[in-house]
Amino acid sequence: xxxxxxxxxxxxxxxxxxxxxxxxxxxxxxxxxxxxxxxxxxxxxxxxxxxxxxxxxxxxxxxxxxxxxxxxxxxxxxxxxxxxxxxxxxxxxxxxxxxxxxxxxxxxxxxxxxxxxxxxxxxxxxxxxxxxxxxxxxxxxxxxxxxxxxxxxxxxxxxxxxxxxxxxxxxxxxxxxxxxxxxxxxxxxxxxxxxxxxxxxxxxxxxxxx
Amino acid sequence: xxxxxxxxxxxxxxxxxxxxxxxxxxxxxxxxxxxxxxxxxxxxxxxxxxxxxxxxxxxxxxxxxxxxxxxxxxxxxxxxxxxxxxxxxxxxxxxxxxxxxxxxxxxxxxxxxxxxxxxxxxxxxxxxxxxxxxxxxxxxxxxxxxxxxxxxxxxxxxx
Numbered sequence: 001x002x003x004x005x006x007x008x009x010x011x012x013x014x015x016x017x018x019x020x021x022x023x024x025x026x027x028x029x030x031x032x033x034x035x036x037x038x039x040x041x042x043x044x045x046x047x048x049x050x051x052x053x054x055x056x057x058x059x060x061x062x063x064x065x066x067x068x069x070x071x072x073x074x075x076x077x078x079x080x081x082x083x084x085x086x087x088x089x090x091x092x093x094x095x096x097x098x099x100x101x102x103x104x105x106x107x108x109x110x111x112x113x114x115x116x117x118x119x120x121x122x123x124x125x126x127x128x129x130x131x132x133x134x135x136x137x138x139x140x141x142x143x144x145x146x147x148x149x150x151x152x153x154x155x156x157x158x159x160x161x162x163x164x165x166x167x168x169x170x171x172x173x174x175x176x177x178x179x180x181x182x183x184x185x186x187x188x189x190x191x192x193x194x195x196x197x198x199x200x201x202x203x204x205x206x207x208x209x210x
Numbered sequence: 211x212x213x214x215x216x217x218x219x220x221x222x223x224x225x226x227x228x229x230x231x232x233x234x235x236x237x238x239x240x241x242x243x244x245x246x247x248x249x250x251x252x253x254x255x256x257x258x259x260x261x262x263x264x265x266x267x268x269x270x271x272x273x274x275x276x277x278x279x280x281x282x283x284x285x286x287x288x289x290x291x292x293x294x295x296x297x298x299x300x301x302x303x304x305x306x307x308x309x310x311x312x313x314x315x316x317x318x319x320x321x322x323x324x325x326x327x328x329x330x331x332x333x334x335x336x337x338x339x340x341x342x343x344x345x346x347x348x349x350x351x352x353x354x355x356x357x358x359x360x361x362x363x364x365x366x367x368x369x
Contacts, residue, residue, distance in 0.1 A: 031289060037282050044278045062277040069281040073288055138264040145262070159227065160262055166229045185223035192254045195261055 017042070021085035029076045036076075040069055043086060046162060047093050053157045054097045056146055064100060068093045083171065090164070090172045094154060101150075137199060144194045152187035155180050215241075219248055226255050 021042070027035035047068050052061035071092050072079075079088065132140070145153060154173060158164045159180075166184075170177045218241045224230050225238040242248045 033282070033286060033289060036285055040278055040281050040285075044281060048277070066277060066281045066284060070284045070288065073285040134264060137261070138267070141261045141265050145265075160259065161266070166224070166227070181224045181229065182220065184227070185220065188223060188255050188258045191258045191261070196254070196257070199261055200257060 018084045018086070022081045025076065025079050025085045026081060028073070029079055036073060039072075039085065043089055044069070046086075047089055050090065050157060050162050051093055051097055053145075053161055054153070055100065056142065060100070064093070064096050067096055071096075084168065087164075087168050087171050090158065090162070090168075094172055098150070132199075140198055141191075141195065144191055147194075148187055148190060152183055152190065155183045156187040156191075159184055215245065215248070218242075218245075219251060222248060222252055223255060226252070226259070 021039060024035040024039050028039065044065060048061050048065040051064045051068075052058055055061060055064075068089060072089055075092075079085075145156065148156065155169050158169045158172060159166070164172070166177045166180045169180045173180070175183075218238050221230060221234060221238050222242070225235060225242075228235075230238060242252055
C-alpha cells in the first residue's frame with residue numbers, strides 16, 4: 001500500500017516533522033495504515049542504522065527494525081502525543097537491542113553469520129596508521145565503539161550518528177540530561193585513548209583529569 | 211555559578227555539540243582560549259568526531275525497501291486480526307490452561323464417582339452379619355411355622 005501524496009514525507013517538506021509524525025501516529029492509532037506507512041517510510045532507515053551500529057549486523061538490524069515497527073503498531077493505542085514519535089521509536093529500539101544483546105551474551109541466541117560481533121579488523125595488526133586505508137580505519141573505529149560499555153555506546157550512537165539532542169537521549173535512555181552529557185564526554189575520551197595510538201600516533205594525549 | 215576548570219572541562223563535549231546555554235557557551239569558549247589543557251582536550255574530541263565520521267558510509271544509507279514492505283505487511287496483518295484472534299494471541303496460554311483444567315476436572319469426577327461407589331458397597335463386617343442373618347432366617351421361619359401350628363391346634367381344640 002502506498003501512502004497518499006499528502007502523507008509522503010518527500011511530497012512537501014514539512015515545516016515541523018515532529019508535529020507531522022504525531023499527526024500520523026494519531027491517525028495510525030485509529031487504524032490508518034497509510035499514516036503508519038508514512039511513519040515507516042520516514043523512520044525505518046534511521047532506526048535500522050541505529051540498530052546496525054549497535055549490533056554490527058545488517059540482517060539482524062533489519063529484522064529488529066521490523067520488530068520495532070510491529071511493536072509500535074501494536075502499542076499505538078497507548079501512544080500519547082506528549083513525546084516525539086522518533087523518541088518513542090528509539091526507546092523501543094534500545095530495549096530490543098538490549099534484549100538481543102543479552103540473549104547473545106547468555107547463549108540463548110547464536111550470533112548471526114558474519115555479524116552481531118564487531119569485525120576483527122586491523123586492531124590486531126601492528127602497522128602504522130599511514131598504512132591503514134580508510135576502510136580499515138573505519139573498521140577500527142567501529143570495533144572500539146562496539147567495545148564501549150552500553151552506557152557509553154548508546155548515547156554516543158544516538159548523539160553522533162542519529163543526531164538526537166541531549167534531552168531526547170535522556171528521554172530514550174531514561175536518565176538525566178546531565179548524565180547524558182557526562183557519559184558522552186567519557187565515551188569520547190575512552191575512544192580517544194584507544195584510537196589515538198593507532199590512528200594518530202603523534203597526537204598529544206588529552207588531559208583527562210577529573 | 212561554579213565555573214572552575216573541572217566544571218568547564220566537563221562541558222567541553224556539550225560545548226562541541228551545541229548543548230550549552232548561551233551563557234555557559236561563552237564561559238567555555240573564553241576558558242578554552244586561555245587554558246592549554248582544555249584546548250588539547252577539545253582537539254581530542256574533534257579528532258574522535260573525525261574518526262567516527264569515517265564510519266558513515268554510503269552503504270549504510272541504503273534503504274532496504276523489502277524490509278520496509280515487510281514491516282508494513284506485519285502492521286496490516288496485525289490490523290486484520292479479529293478481536294477474538296487478538297484475545298487469544300494476547301492470552302496464548304489460555305487454551306492449554308483450559309485444556310489442562312478440563313482434564314483435571316474429569317479426573318476428579320472419576321475419582322469422586324469411584325469413592326461414592328466404594329462407600330455404597332457393604333462393609334465386609336456387614337456382609338458377615340448379613341450371612342449370619344441368612345443362617346438365622348430358617349429358624350425364625352420355623353418358629354413362625356410353629357406358632358401357626360400351635361394356633362391351628364388351639365382352634366381345633368376350641369372346636
